[in-house]
Amino acid sequence: DGGITQSPKYLFRKEGQNVTLSCEQNLNHDAMYWYRQDPGQGLRLIYYSQIVNDFQKGDIAEGYSVSREKKESFPLTVTSAQKNPTAFYLCASSTGQGVYEQYFGPGTRLTVT
Amino acid sequence: KQEVTQIPAALSVPEGENLVLNCSFTDSAIYNLQWFRQDPGKGLTSLLLIQSSQREQTSGRLNASLDKSSGRSTLYIAASQPGDSATYLCAVRLTGTASKLTFGTGTRLQVTL
Numbered sequence: 001d002g003g004i005t006q007s008p009k010y011l012f013r014k015e016g017q018n019v020t021l022s023c024e025q026n027l028n029h030d031a032m033y034w035y036r037q038d039p040g041q042g043l044r045l046i047y048y049s050q051i052v053n054d055f056q057k058g059d060i061a062e063g064y065s066v067s068r069e070k071k072e073s074f075p076l077t078v079t080s081a082q083k084n085p086t087a088f089y090l091c092a093s094s095t096g097q098g099v100y101e102q103y104f105g106p107g108t109r110l111t112v113t
Numbered sequence: 114k115q116e117v118t119q120i121p122a123a124l125s126v127p128e129g130e131n132l133v134l135n136c137s138f139t140d141s142a143i144y145n146l147q148w149f150r151q152d153p154g155k156g157l158t159s160l161l162l163i164q165s166s167q168r169e170q171t172s173g174r175l176n177a178s179l180d181k182s183s184g185r186s187t188l189y190i191a192a193s194q195p196g197d198s199a200t201y202l203c204a205v206r207l208t209g210t211a212s213k214l215t216f217g218t219g220t221r222l223q224v225t226l
Contacts, residue, residue, distance in 0.1 A: 031212050042117070042202070042216035050212065058213070090156055099145060099164065100212035104156040
């Protein structure tokens with residue numbers, strides 16, 4: 001089955017610790033994205049990558065970092081510099097041209113205490 | 114900056130009713146618009162994608178329309194069912210912004226028996 005996997009589904013961390021969220025896709029998509037979702041707010045773009053070894057900041061990149069060493073993988077690190085890291089994190093992918101229809105993974109809920 | 118608004122924020126209808134969800138956007142230079150469904154605690158499922166050159170798209174009981182000049186899109190759901198209960202999000206992709214999406218905050222739909 002083609003799709004996007006995110007792991008883990010739930011993640012708990014202590015304040016001050018860095019944490020890495022996994023995102024893998026087998027759709028052969030060139031572009032991948034990370035969004036953050038908070039209650040009552042729309043999805044906000046953190047980082048996106050249109051090709052391997054290249055990525056761009058989205059609207060709320062401060063306190064986050066990413067890498068894109070493989071086409072299939074786009075991990076997100078939430079650093080201790082992120083002031084309010086508790087949120088639902090969603091990964092998505094799309095083709096790199098044409099209609100760019102985005103497909104989403106199941107999400108990771110991160111709780112930092 | 115593109116802003117996307119969805120009104121109402123929540124809607125409750127009895128089973129069998131036809132209903133319309135609204136999405137408005139401020140910048141009419143859109144490339145395309147995507148409608149998604151999100152169940153509680155889950156990722157997003159793409160429902161319909163409508164290109165800027167199209168007026169509407171249909172999939173089963175769903176029909177999405179687009180009026181760029183007025184900055185509006187509607188999602189029409191025919192003969193609603195309890196299984197349609199979810200949050201519906203619209204997202205706009207601007208021309209010249211590659212694959213980036215700007216999301217509305219969603220309409221939470223409940224279909225009652």
